[in-house]
Amino acid sequence: MPVTSAVVVGAGIAGLSTALSLAHHGIHADILEQAPQLGEVGAGLQLSPNASRVLQALGVLQDIEAHWRRPDYINLASGLSLKTLAAVPAGSFAENRWGAPYGVLHRSTLQQSLLSVVLKNPLIRLHLGTRIEDAGRKQLAELVGHSPDVVIGADGVWSRTRIMIPGAPEVSFSGNVAWRFTLPAKGGPGFLDPANVTAYLGPNCHLVAYPLREISGYNIVAISAGVSPGETWSATGTEAQKALLARAFAGWHPSLQSMIASAPALNYWPLFQAGPGQWHGGGDTVLVGDAAHAMMPFSAQGAAMAIEDGFDLAALLAHHPLQTALDRYQSLRQARAARVRQRGAFNKFVYHARGPIRMGRDLVLALRPPQSLASDLDWLYGYRAGEQV
């Protein structure tokens, strides 16, 4: 018998989009979220067509489109000279090629848009201020007033649901940290592109900048080697950590260095990743989003994978008995996440190249027309979640 009710632990991007995906198939969902309200955690996000297609189906994209920005290009530029090395077309090209738009927005815009659609859906109940320490049946049934058919752990990289699954992935610090800050467009550095996403590449680190309409400014993320402050999503950078950042970007173009040196309120994000393991343990509990596959942001796909997970899982749950659905979900989604991770590792190699490899990279990129760069991404951006039932 296909399932009719679920408990979803966590109301991040994974939890909210999974609950909406379940409701899309007529499945009831109770979302349990530890935070008393859904706030402003995070910074900018790039949303690629594979994710925006799902948001369109869930009735969320319409709201987002009023707030996000659609870049014309995703540029790769040298962090040393600021010269553009290559450009992947986005804008209407992305919509025509991959069937859905590419956009950049604040994470809270996405979360609030998902939330407003969740709150209007009679099949979903949201329980804020409800932290789950032990996602055991009895505790969950007491909280929601019935015994759900399936428990979905969407509780992020520090998931508590994961401990219910024998052989679940372990999470470890990647050795890399992300520094995030925003800058107002007015009076901001003149080299930043007000219409496009630009990844500035350099030896052992890179920096991504793009405009955010919601703040009339730019979102900046700098990624380099670093140390972990422990189990947290973000911490404010200490002076010593800021010195480490300045050292990582020493030798970069002076304009980039002075932008980093004068950045206000830097946030420091340790990057953790999940290893291999089971996403369901043969019972009725399953993981989605970062709880299952926290990954490095080198292909800007963590939130997109969470959105795809929920849509694929809901379609499978609606069409198959629970165990068949969970088995198929795990093999489908693990293969997809592995490919995205591989692409991220390739991007890291290309972005952080130095010496002769860097020169070779620049030559190859200069020779590749935008259409050919885009065709490398067909498998990623052209994916149609929910159709592999």
Ligand SMILES: Cc1cc2nc3c(=O)[nH]c(=O)nc-3n(C[C@H](O)[C@H](O)[C@H](O)COP(=O)(O)OP(=O)(O)OC[C@H]3O[C@@H](n4cnc5c(N)ncnc54)[C@H](O)[C@@H]3O)c2cc1C
């Ligand atoms: C620097 C950086 C840049 C990124 N850029 C991009 C990008 O451009 N595009 C992209 O697609 N992705 C990007 N990502 C990845 C993306 O932000 C994450 O993959 C995504 O937000 C994960 O969503 P989630 O819902 O799985 O987890 P989370 O957002 O962590 O949500 C988990 C939720 O569960 C709740 N929770 C946790 N524990 C409990 C508990 N015990 N009981 C109840 N509730 C609980 C939390 O309060 C939270 O609301 C980036 C990540 C980083 C670090």
